[in-house]
Amino acid sequence: xxxxxxxxxxxxxxxxGLRDGLQSIAxxxxxxxxxxxxxxxxxxxxxxxxxxxxVPSRLLPQLADTAELVPFAKSLPGLTVSVLVPNLRGxxxxxxxxxxxxxxxxxxxxxxxxxxxxKTPDEVVAEVARIRAVRDAAGSKTLIEGGVGxxxxxxxxxxxxxxxxxxxxxxxxDAGADxxxxxxxxxxxxxxxxRALFADAVKIAGQRFWSGHFHDTRGLALANxxxxxxxxxxxxxxxxxxxxxxPYAPGASGNVTTExxxxxxxxxxxxTGVDVERLLDLRAQVAGWLAGEELHGTLWRAGLPKTxxxxxx
Amino acid sequence: xxxxxxxxxxxxxxxxGLRDGLQSIAxxxxxxxxxxxxxxxxxxxxxxxxxxxxVPSRLLPQLADTAELVPFAKSLPGLTVSVLVPNLRGxxxxxxxxxxxxxxxxxxxxxxxxxxxxKTPDEVVAEVARIRAVRDAAGSKTLIEGGVGxxxxxxxxxxxxxxxxxxxxxxxxDAGADxxxxxxxxxxxxxxxxRALFADAVKIAGQRFWSGHFHDTRGLALANxxxxxxxxxxxxxxxxxxxxxxPYAPGASGNVTTExxxxxxxxxxxxTGVDVERLLDLRAQVAGWLAGEELHGTLWRAGLPKTxxxxxx
Numbered sequence: 001x002x003x004x005x006x007x008x009x010x011x012x013x014x015x016x017g018l019r020d021g022l023q024s025i026a027x028x029x030x031x032x033x034x035x036x037x038x039x040x041x042x043x044x045x046x047x048x049x050x051x052x053x054x055v056p057s058r059l060l061p062q063l064a065d066t067a068e069l070v071p072f073a074k075s076l077p078g079l080t081v082s083v084l085v086p087n088l089r090g091x092x093x094x095x096x097x098x099x100x101x102x103x104x105x106x107x108x109x110x111x112x113x114x115x116x117x118x119k120t121p122d123e124v125v126a127e128v129a130r131i132r133a134v135r136d137a138a139g140s141k142t143l144i145e146g147g148v149g150x151x152x153x154x155x156x157x158x159x160x161x162x163x164x165x166x167x168x169x170x171x172x173x174d175a176g177a178d179x180x181x182x183x184x185x186x187x188x189x190x191x192x193x194x195r196a197l198f199a200d201a202v203k204i205a206g207q208r209f210w211s212g213h214f215h216d217t218r219g220l221a222l223a224n225x226x227x228x229x230x231x232x233x234x235x236x237x238x239x240x241x242x243x244x245x246x247p248y249a250p251g252a253s254g255n256v257t258t259e260x261x262x263x264x265x266x267x268x269x270x271x272t273g274v275d276v277e278r279l280l281d282l283r284a285q286v287a288g289w290l291a292g293e294e295l296h297g298t299l300w301r302a303g304l305p306k307t308x309x310x311x312x313x
Numbered sequence: 314x315x316x317x318x319x320x321x322x323x324x325x326x327x328x329x330g331l332r333d334g335l336q337s338i339a340x341x342x343x344x345x346x347x348x349x350x351x352x353x354x355x356x357x358x359x360x361x362x363x364x365x366x367x368v369p370s371r372l373l374p375q376l377a378d379t380a381e382l383v384p385f386a387k388s389l390p391g392l393t394v395s396v397l398v399p400n401l402r403g404x405x406x407x408x409x410x411x412x413x414x415x416x417x418x419x420x421x422x423x424x425x426x427x428x429x430x431x432k433t434p435d436e437v438v439a440e441v442a443r444i445r446a447v448r449d450a451a452g453s454k455t456l457i458e459g460g461v462g463x464x465x466x467x468x469x470x471x472x473x474x475x476x477x478x479x480x481x482x483x484x485x486x487d488a489g490a491d492x493x494x495x496x497x498x499x500x501x502x503x504x505x506x507x508r509a510l511f512a513d514a515v516k517i518a519g520q521r522f523w524s525g526h527f528h529d530t531r532g533l534a535l536a537n538x539x540x541x542x543x544x545x546x547x548x549x550x551x552x553x554x555x556x557x558x559x560p561y562a563p564g565a566s567g568n569v570t571t572e573x574x575x576x577x578x579x580x581x582x583x584x585t586g587v588d589v590e591r592l593l594d595l596r597a598q599v600a601g602w603l604a605g606e607e608l609h610g611t612l613w614r615a616g617l618p619k620t621x622x623x624x625x626x
Contacts, residue, residue, distance in 0.1 A: 152620075153618060153619065153620040154619075155619055158619040158620050159619075159620050186618070187615060187618070188618040188619075188620055190577055190580035190581050191539045191577070191581060192580070192581035192582055193580070193581075216611065217611070217615045218573070218576060218611055218612045218615050218618070219535060219570070219573040219577075219610065219611030219612060220535060220573075220576075220577055220580075222532060222533060222535065222536040223535040223536040223538070223539045223577060225536070226504045226536045226539050226540065227539065230543075253611055257532070260531070260532045260533075263531060263533075264503055264504070264532075264533055264536060267503035267505070267506070267533075268503050268504060268505035268506075269505055297532065298529065298530070298531055298532030298566055299531045299532060302500060302530045302531050302566075305466060305468075305499070305500070305501040305531070306466065306467075306468055306471040306501075307465075307466040307471050307472050307501055
């Protein structure tokens with residue numbers, strides 16, 4: 001069918017493969033290749049990229065070059081550059097690098113939070129307040145995103161109460177977070193749970209609700225995206241080749257796959273700005289760089305449908 | 314959270330791996346192993362199984378034992394036994410075997426229909442009318458299902474108009490089909506297209522709308538199921554280990570994976586009657602029988618979430 005005359009609704013895909021993906025695999029990509037990846041993603045129409053993480057490089061040597069990648073990515077036209085920061089110290093580096101946005105991860109699961117961040121969720125909220133104060137004192141424009149992980153449960157404590165997730169969303173906003181995201185860190189979500197939780201979170205955060213972050217650990221990531229679309233979410237994290245993963249589920253899929261997500265959204269008539277064919281080319285290139293690592297995704301094998309161009313582009 | 318007291322809504326998964334799955338792979342399972350598969354699926358709570366196809370065995374030697382499988386499957390308590398029949402001759406064999414339901418495939422794509430069935434879609438409709446007459450004359454209770462394939466386009470002609478699909482749904486009903494199903498034969502569907510087409514088909518067929526059949530060729534099968542659930546579809550075809558596929562997309566996934574679908578539906582709170590853990594055991598067994606063949610699906614690698622039992626069973 002022909003495209004309607006009116007502009008289609010925008011959905012933004014944020015590429016997180018360079019952070020969430022690369023941190024969970026052994027291969028260390030050179031800074032040059034990461035630059036090539038970022039540039040090609042930008043040329044394919046991606047407009048938001050999480051380029052790395054300001055954590056000590058002895059913990060994540062894969063991401064040690066984040067401070068070099070931020071200015072490079074910011075030099076590309078129209079690109080919003082995100083980084084992950086675990087604490088105030090990381091935030092200070094993000095401010096120094098002039099990142100557009102810094103994501104502070106918080107785990108809604110108390111047990112998971114203690115195991116992974118060595119802080120309670122409320123201690124992370126307090127850290128966000130400190131980051132906000134430092135950011136404001138510096139007169140910086142770097143946005144602060146509170147990323148609420150294990151929002152659908154975790155492998156350590158199991159169940160995470162919806163009320164607790166929503167309490168933390170409100171607490172992060174009160175502490176000064178400019179943006180709120182929800183993450184199904186371990187692939188425990190299902191479309192019904194997504195619809196319910198995201199609807200409530202969007203109600204609380206309004207325009208400050210930012211992104212949905214789904215792992216495909218149990219194959220439901222795209223169905224969960226579809227459920228989140230239904231309650232108005234218009235930004236999703238994704239990882240090229242579906243890299244990333246969960247240490248508790250070896251071999252399981254990582255993040256929702258960027259190219260599959262871009263295909264689904266375009267097919268549905270959303271405007272992602274992304275050229276899926278160029279994304280598939282980039283995927284092939286990155287797959288070559290990551291030879292020996294397990295990639296995921298489905299579209300790359302079957303290719304685009306014969307109906308794709310006329311119907312969706 | 315605790316289960317609500319009221320009975321949850323029923324969603325039926327029809328296992329088609331023994332037909333759609335086995336017909337597309339080289340390994341020929343022995344009749345004994347197929348019996349074991351059918352028995353174990355039934356013990357895991359599956360209540361509808363497509364056990365084979367009444368096509369000439371020189372065309373599909375993998376399914377040559379269908380006439381033996383029907384009476385076996387019918388001997389199991391509470392199992393609805395389906396077979397595929399390509400024409401009146403196949404239908405007569407299905408009537409002879411006393412199958413509960415026979416699926417007559419029709420391809421909404423004229424080009425695909427000619428290439429695969431050597432008939433136009435309307436010639437298939439006429440065949441359904443003949444099958445109905447013979448069925449009624451025999452006083453048989455075997456139901457006739459018109460399965461409208463390539464409902465979202467095909468690899469030969471590309472686009473298939475929605476109006477043409479709906480016209481064929483109506484024509485099949487007029488010709489005497491008791492049930493109507495829609496199939497995304499080559500993985501061209503997306504959730505928006507599914508919602509639109511299935512809503513219209515359900516409007517036409519009402520209670521006679523039967524099943525959604527989605528291939529996971531491009532990773533969207535579960536998202537498409539989710540979209541169909543939204544418009545009231547409550548029965549889906551699926552294949553254990555995701556076997557089945559598309560000759561035009563080598564290596565691409567086949568049918569939506571039974572165990573992943575059962576997990577998604579149970580997590581969402583639907584009552585499928587299926588024990589997902591037993592299904593995973595059966596998958597492992599079938600995977601052993603099909604060593605060397607490519608299976609699909611995601612849940613089997615990660616296992617069930619810690620939250621699964623309390624939340625969804």
